[in-house]
Amino acid sequence: MKKLINAPETVLAESLDGFAAAHADIVTLGDERKFVRRAALKPGKVALISGGGSGHEPLHAGFVGLGMLDAACPGQVFTSPTPDQMIAAAEAVDTGAGVLFIVKNYEGDVMNFDMAAEMAGRDIAKVTTDDDVAVETSTYSTGRRGVAGTMIVEKIVGAAAEEGRDLAALAALGERVNSRTRSMGVALTSCTVPAVGKPTFDIGEDEMEMGVGIHGEPGRRRVKLASADAIADEMVAAIAGDLGGTGDALLLVNGFGGTPSMELYVMYHSARERLERRGIRVRRSLVGSYVTSLDMAGCSLTLMLLDAEIQRLWDAPVHTSALRWGV
Amino acid sequence: MKKLINAPETVLAESLDGFAAAHADIVTLGDERKFVRRAALKPGKVALISGGGSGHEPLHAGFVGLGMLDAACPGQVFTSPTPDQMIAAAEAVDTGAGVLFIVKNYEGDVMNFDMAAEMAGRDIAKVTTDDDVAVETSTYSTGRRGVAGTMIVEKIVGAAAEEGRDLAALAALGERVNSRTRSMGVALTSCTVPAVGKPTFDIGEDEMEMGVGIHGEPGRRRVKLASADAIADEMVAAIAGDLGGTGDALLLVNGFGGTPSMELYVMYHSARERLERRGIRVRRSLVGSYVTSLDMAGCSLTLMLLDAEIQRLWDAPVHTSALRWGV
Numbered sequence: 337m338k339k340l341i342n343a344p345e346t347v348l349a350e351s352l353d354g355f356a357a358a359h360a361d362i363v364t365l366g367d368e369r370k371f372v373r374r375a376a377l378k379p380g381k382v383a384l385i386s387g388g389g390s391g392h393e394p395l396h397a398g399f400v401g402l403g404m405l406d407a408a409c410p411g412q413v414f415t416s417p418t419p420d421q422m423i424a425a426a427e428a429v430d431t432g433a434g435v436l437f438i439v440k441n442y443e444g445d446v447m448n449f450d451m452a453a454e455m456a457g458r459d460i461a462k463v464t465t466d467d468d469v470a471v472e473t474s475t476y477s478t479g480r481r482g483v484a485g486t487m488i489v490e491k492i493v494g495a496a497a498e499e500g501r502d503l504a505a506l507a508a509l510g511e512r513v514n515s516r517t518r519s520m521g522v523a524l525t526s527c528t529v530p531a532v533g534k535p536t537f538d539i540g541e542d543e544m545e546m547g548v549g550i551h552g553e554p555g556r557r558r559v560k561l562a563s564a565d566a567i568a569d570e571m572v573a574a575i576a577g578d579l580g581g582t583g584d585a586l587l588l589v590n591g592f593g594g595t596p597s598m599e600l601y602v603m604y605h606s607a608r609e610r611l612e613r614r615g616i617r618v619r620r621s622l623v624g625s626y627v628t629s630l631d632m633a634g635c636s637l638t639l640m641l642l643d644a645e646i647q648r649l650w651d652a653p654v655h656t657s658a659l660r661w662g663v
Numbered sequence: 664m665k666k667l668i669n670a671p672e673t674v675l676a677e678s679l680d681g682f683a684a685a686h687a688d689i690v691t692l693g694d695e696r697k698f699v700r701r702a703a704l705k706p707g708k709v710a711l712i713s714g715g716g717s718g719h720e721p722l723h724a725g726f727v728g729l730g731m732l733d734a735a736c737p738g739q740v741f742t743s744p745t746p747d748q749m750i751a752a753a754e755a756v757d758t759g760a761g762v763l764f765i766v767k768n769y770e771g772d773v774m775n776f777d778m779a780a781e782m783a784g785r786d787i788a789k790v791t792t793d794d795d796v797a798v799e800t801s802t803y804s805t806g807r808r809g810v811a812g813t814m815i816v817e818k819i820v821g822a823a824a825e826e827g828r829d830l831a832a833l834a835a836l837g838e839r840v841n842s843r844t845r846s847m848g849v850a851l852t853s854c855t856v857p858a859v860g861k862p863t864f865d866i867g868e869d870e871m872e873m874g875v876g877i878h879g880e881p882g883r884r885r886v887k888l889a890s891a892d893a894i895a896d897e898m899v900a901a902i903a904g905d906l907g908g909t910g911d912a913l914l915l916v917n918g919f920g921g922t923p924s925m926e927l928y929v930m931y932h933s934a935r936e937r938l939e940r941r942g943i944r945v946r947r948s949l950v951g952s953y954v955t956s957l958d959m960a961g962c963s964l965t966l967m968l969l970d971a972e973i974q975r976l977w978d979a980p981v982h983t984s985a986l987r988w989g990v
Contacts, residue, residue: 338851338868340926340962342890342933350891351925354932358948393924524665541665563669564677596920596958597720598678599667605681606669621685625952631923633958635667661987 337533339631344530348390348412355397359657362401370417371425372397373407382497382506383407383429385422386438386490388445389414391529392550395487395627398658404494405438405656413529413630414551416444422452426460434459434503438490438510440482441466461503463510465489467519467638469578470547470555483550484590484627484638485517488650491659495652513646518575521555521636522567523548525594527629546570550592550629550636564599568606571637572614582615584642586650591625594633600624607637616641620650626658664860666958671857675717675739682724686984689728698752699724700734709824709833710734710756712749713765713817715772716741718856719877722814722954725985731821732765732983740856740957741878743771749779753787761786761830765817765837767809768793788830790837792816794846794965796905797874797882810877811917811954811965812844815977818986822979840973845902848882848963849894850875852921854956873897877919877956877963891926895933898964899941909942911969913977918952921960927951934964943968947977953985 341347349369356365356372363372371387386396387409396408407425409417426435435456439449441464453460466477467485474481493510501509523545526535536552539545544562547555589604591597600623608618619642627636642650653662668674676696683692683699690699698714713723714736723735734752738744753762762783766776768791780787793804794812801808820837828836850872853862863879866872871889874882916931918924927950935945946969954963969977980989 338871338888338960340849340851340891340894340922340930342892342929347925347929350932351928354928354930354935354950357935357945358928358931358950391923391925393928398924522667524667544665561665564667565669567667593923594921594958594960595667596718596955597725597952598674598718598957601678601681601685601720602669602674603667603681604685605677608681608684618684623681623685625924628923630925631921631960633665633921661990663988 337528339530341530347530348410352410362655362657366424366428370421371407371409371428372400373425373428374400377406377429377431379431380433381431381500382433382503383431383435384438384494384497385425385429385435387417387422388440389416391630392627394658399487399490399656401656402663403498403652403654404490413531416448419448419452419455422449423456426456426458430458436503436506437462438486439464440486441479442476442481443478444476459503461507463489463507463514465514467514467517469518469574470520474549475553476551481549483519483521484588484636485514485519487626488517488586488588488638488640489513491654492646492649495649517638517640518579519636519638520571520574521548521634522546522571523592523632523634525633527552527632529630548634550627552629552632564602564606568603568610572607572610575637575639576611576614576616579639579641581641584619585611585616586620586640586642587611587618588622588638590627590636590638592632592634593625593628594631595635600635603635664855666857668857674857675737679737689982689984693751693755697748698734698736698755699727700752700755701727704733704756704758706758707760708758708827709760709830710758710762711765711821711824712752712756712762714744714749715767716743718957719954721985726814726817726983728983729990730825730979730981731817740858743775746775746779746782749776750783753783753785757785763830763833764789765813766791767813768806769803769808770805771803786830788834790816790834790841792841794841794844796845796901797847801876802880803878808876810846810848811915811963812841812846814953815844815915815965815967816840818981819973819976822976844965844967845906846963846965847898847901848875848961849873849898850919850959850961852960854879854959875961877954879956879959891929891933895930895937899934899937902964902966903938903941903943906966906968908968911946912938912943913947913967913969914938914945915949915965917954917963917965919959919961920952920955921958922962927962930962
């Protein structure tokens with residue numbers, strides 16, 4: 337295992353301490369590193385809290401800040417955070433208007449966020465994301481997995497929360513955004529979990545995993561390495577076919593952590609061309625490593641159909657460590 | 664070779680086309696893809712042009728936009744752009760106040776930018792960056808190499824150009840920033856140039872290259888893989904020792920393309936602690952993959968001593984695809 341770390345058991349603490357120090361203008365770290373929260377809260381605003389296993393950075397802590405999340409609860413690598421983390425985060429950031437949990441659809445996450453919601457003694461609603469069309473159930477999920485589309489839900493609901501919408505309206509908006517969003521990924525290499533010390537899965541020098549999950553879970557099938565165009569053919573057909581509809585869209589080409597920018601723009605170029613042939617006009621774009629799988633090489637495509645409201649909320653100011661504009 | 668590409672000979676064109684399409688609000692692509700330029704120029708402002716071999720993205724095209732570069736000339740992968748590219752770029756973005764070339768210190772780059780300056784028939788000045796303390800001369804350079812510190816020069820001189828400073832003042836400022844900036848890198852794996860199809864160098868499973876260059880050139884020595892703290896010990900001693908002085912500083916922890924965010928924050932945490940022990944207070948931070956080497960795993964540390972003017976210019980608004988704030 338080749339990683340820039342001191343020891344597997346200290347990676348999470350040291351990276352969180354580094355993150356909080358680097359972005360002290362935006363975030364503070366909760367006691368016992370249970371959560372990362374906005375340094376400055378907005379009284380009367382519904383608080384947005386997300387979280388999940390670590391190893392997907394910048395998701396979620398990188399999206400804490402104005403116009404997006406109020407807190408993020410980091411679990412150990414690829415391990416759900418525990419309910420006491422979400423309860424402590426809710427206690428820290430709820431200013432009286434209630435709390436919205438944004439949860440990726442994995443059994444551990446759903447169970448622990450639900451438990452926290454029951455135990456917290458607060459007004460809490462939940463949006464569960466399940467944008468991954470690759471498989472219908474998976475190693476850690478019943479139903480579709482929540483992947484890169486989650487950050488789009490966080491951005492848009494975050495903007496609406498800044499405008500003062502109430503908890504029920506935000507939950508409904510989150511569901512609506514999730515329902516207009518589809519993703520699929522491909523892996524060229526495995527990731528390596530620090531505490532395990534060896535790759536999560538074996539893959540040949542001429543193979544790729546089509547439909548891979550963000551923990552390296554199996555996708556649709558193992559196939560021979562193909563060209564960017566051939567990969568885009570399959571992924572665009574899968575996401576746009578499943579979503580249905582045409583019109584204006586946001587396209588996110590997301591790197592898994594070990595893939596350089598140049599390759600992501602090759603994939604963007606190929607995917608955009610295929611979407612436009614289907615009558616989908618790419619009006620908003622995001623290309624980068626936002627929802628990662630440690631050091632895995634590969635990428636995912638996420639497509640979201642825009643409407644006037646969603647586009648306006650996407651464009652609204654955001655000030656987090658990983659996404660920033662208008663501020 | 665596992666890459667998300669169609670063919671080695673089309674990677675650059677497709678990634679540039681993708682880049683220009685994704686960021687059409689900020690940039691446009693020049694004829695024959697000779698340069699990437701700001702979509703909206705500011706008349707009367709000195710034009711800043713950089714460039715170099717591709718494979719270091721987002722450097723330089725990702726830094727084209729308000730508050731930073733006016734144009735960037737992308738060469739083939741790890742190959743200098745040709746003088747006709749810089750001449751065409753200068754023609755496109757010079758609004759009459761002259762042109763400043765910002766050039767990383769590699770022989771091919773320096774020669775081709777100099778040739779362009781001579782042939783362009785315009786008022787052109789040049790800043791050459793050489794922030795890499797690892798080696799005194801290298802495979803492609805006489806004197807120190809220009810590496811991640813280049814983006815800091817581009818940001819600060821770019822902000823001063825927006826304020827209307829003249830060409831001579833900007834060149835002097837660029838030299839001043841470069842003289843306050845030091846970097847050093849470490850590689851855990853090699854990069855793979857698409858047209859070559861195999862790793863640039865061989866490296867054992869338990870080895871790292873200390874002081875590596877951004878093309879995978881040799882550094883100071885090949886050593887056994889060490890902890891993040893031990894790596895930070897050596898790199899901080901090298902850059903802070905060479906720079907001398909204490910006070911307020913900017914710390915950039917830069918990933919080389921194949922290293923995930925979590926590891927960069929571990930390195931940041933470790934480096935910052937060591938700097939502060941030396942009396943260097945980290946007041947500004949940047950952690951991410953900004954000056955890359957294709958898919959190489961590893962990182963560099965860059966340290967720049969701040970003063971009131973430089974800090975103000977660093978904080979000034981910037982609106983590029985890879986760096987954005989205040990806008």
